[in-house]
Amino acid sequence: MEVLKPANGVKNGERVNVRQKIGPFWVEWETEHFGYVEDKQFNDRARKGPFAHWEHRHYVETDGPARCVWHDDIAYQIPGGALGKLIFGKRVKRELSRAFRFRYERLRDDQAMVLRYGAVRPMRFVIAGASGLIGSALVPFLRTQGHEVIRLVRRKPTNANEVFWNPASGELDEHQLKAVDVVINLAGMNIAQRWTKKAREEIWNSRIAGTRTLVDAMERLKHRPFVFVSASATGIYGSRGDEILSEQSDRGGGFLADLCDAWEREIFAIEEFGVRPVALRTGMVLSPAGGALPRLTKIFRAGLGGKLADGEQWMSWISIDDTVGAYYHAVLDQRCIHEVNAVSPAPVTNAEFTETLGRVLHRPTLFPVPRAGLRAVYGQMADETVLSSVRVSPEKLTETDYRFRQPQLEMALRYVLGRSAAPTEAGQNADLGT
Numbered sequence: 001m002e003v004l005k006p007a008n009g010v011k012n013g014e015r016v017n018v019r020q021k022i023g024p025f026w027v028e029w030e031t032e033h034f035g036y037v038e039d040k041q042f043n044d045r046a047r048k049g050p051f052a053h054w055e056h057r058h059y060v061e062t063d064g065p066a067r068c069v070w071h072d073d074i075a076y077q078i079p080g081g082a083l084g085k086l087i088f089g090k091r092v093k094r095e096l097s098r099a100f101r102f103r104y105e106r107l108r109d110d111q112a113m114v115l116r117y118g119a120v121r122p123m124r125f126v127i128a129g130a131s132g133l134i135g136s137a138l139v140p141f142l143r144t145q146g147h148e149v150i151r152l153v154r155r156k157p158t159n160a161n162e163v164f165w166n167p168a169s170g171e172l173d174e175h176q177l178k179a180v181d182v183v184i185n186l187a188g189m190n191i192a193q194r195w196t197k198k199a200r201e202e203i204w205n206s207r208i209a210g211t212r213t214l215v216d217a218m219e220r221l222k223h224r225p226f227v228f229v230s231a232s233a234t235g236i237y238g239s240r241g242d243e244i245l246s247e248q249s250d251r252g253g254g255f256l257a258d259l260c261d262a263w264e265r266e267i268f269a270i271e272e273f274g275v276r277p278v279a280l281r282t283g284m285v286l287s288p289a290g291g292a293l294p295r296l297t298k299i300f301r302a303g304l305g306g307k308l309a310d311g312e313q314w315m316s317w318i319s320i321d322d323t324v325g326a327y328y329h330a331v332l333d334q335r336c337i338h339e340v341n342a343v344s345p346a347p348v349t350n351a352e353f354t355e356t357l358g359r360v361l362h363r364p365t366l367f368p369v370p371r372a373g374l375r376a377v378y379g380q381m382a383d384e385t386v387l388s389s390v391r392v393s394p395e396k397l398t399e400t401d402y403r404f405r406q407p408q409l410e411m412a413l414r415y416v417l418g419r420s421a422a423p424t425e426a427g428q429n430a431d432l433g434t
Contacts, residue, residue: 043056125147132186167187170213215266
């Protein structure tokens with residue numbers, strides 16, 4: 001589901017527009033909030049959407065001095081009357097149960113994670129690249145924890161929470177970044193394309209120039225943030241076979257290794273101004289909202305899934321929830337400084353990944369993709385990404401007591417794809433509403 005136009009809170013009359021993938025089609029919703037009671041409930045009703053009627057009541061009831069129960073009550077009608085209900089009724093109810101179980105589990109796990117850090121004062125975050133895969137998950141998480149988020153945008157700002165910047169030309173007005181506590185840099189062009197000479201230049205400049213623009217702006221600030229957290233990538237290690245790689249391992253060779261090395265040098269330059277720098281070397285992020293996973297699930301659901309080449313190359317991955325958690329942890333834990341591997345503690349080979357995804361989706365994995373075919377389509381990019389063997393260990397996250405939410409691959413895939421084998425203990429205790 002994608003938010004097209006967010007509401008300004010949940011009070012009466014506020015509207016939100018989203019679009020949702022149903023089968024092969026995108027369907028747009030417009031809902032209006034009503035029935036708001038502060039600290040207790042809000043309602044929404046669909047003014048436009050796939051249902052003939054939809055009203056949703058969200059409310060909280062206290063259950064003792066340190067516990068509450070969250071409820072969702074939904075009244076809906078399927079288009080087509082009795083025939084529509086006969087054909088689609090059971091599936092709709094099943095899908096709603098899956099969706100709300102996922103929401104409850106995420107809410108529970110978010111709260112369990114933030115409670116481990118104790119009382120955290122509200123902070124002001126500035127985020128570059130907030131509309132990307134990680135930013136789209138990180139921004140709402142931060143806002144639900146009471147933090148203010150300023151998004152850097154390359155278009156005309158449309159509200160007070162946006163600030164214009166042009167990383168290519170180094171344009172960023174630091175006077176609009178007063179009282180900033182944290183800067184997070186997620187900006188950078190997608191590397192999943194054939195690396196022509198022009199593409200390599202654009203990929204390089206989008207990271208180096210963007211980071212340099214942020215660092216230069218922070219230098220000019222009178223009151224600087226206490227931490228600067230930036231994306232990096234496990235590509236810095238190159239292809240290393242079965243070697244276990246920690247933050248102390250040497251860099252590898254190739255375009256990605258050169259890029260990440262130069263990128264991190266720009267990141268660490270901010271330490272000169274008294275700001276703690278963190279470069280999160282992220283592996284393959286598992287999310288149904290973007291990255292490699294949606295493309296893979298389409299292929300696997302069609303029954304065409306298979307390992308890449310011989311499948312022996314190691315894949316270092318991380319779930320989207322643990323990616324968000326790693327960024328939050330890097331901000332709050334001062335022991336996180338310089339390079340930090342943001343990957344699961346359980347990397348797998350491509351053959352293991354293929355087998356696990358096939359099992360989760362209940363599909364065969366009989367069609368391996370030959371190495372020559374990948375090289376013919378993607379060239380150097382294939383050699384340094386999908387064919388590269390990178391077995392990375394998250395030593396600094398482990399040493400600083402980060403607790404992974406989905407440390408095992410099958411657990412992570414079932415969670416992000418809404419295919420839990422059975423409700424979790426907390427999920428069994430959650431009231432799935434009506």
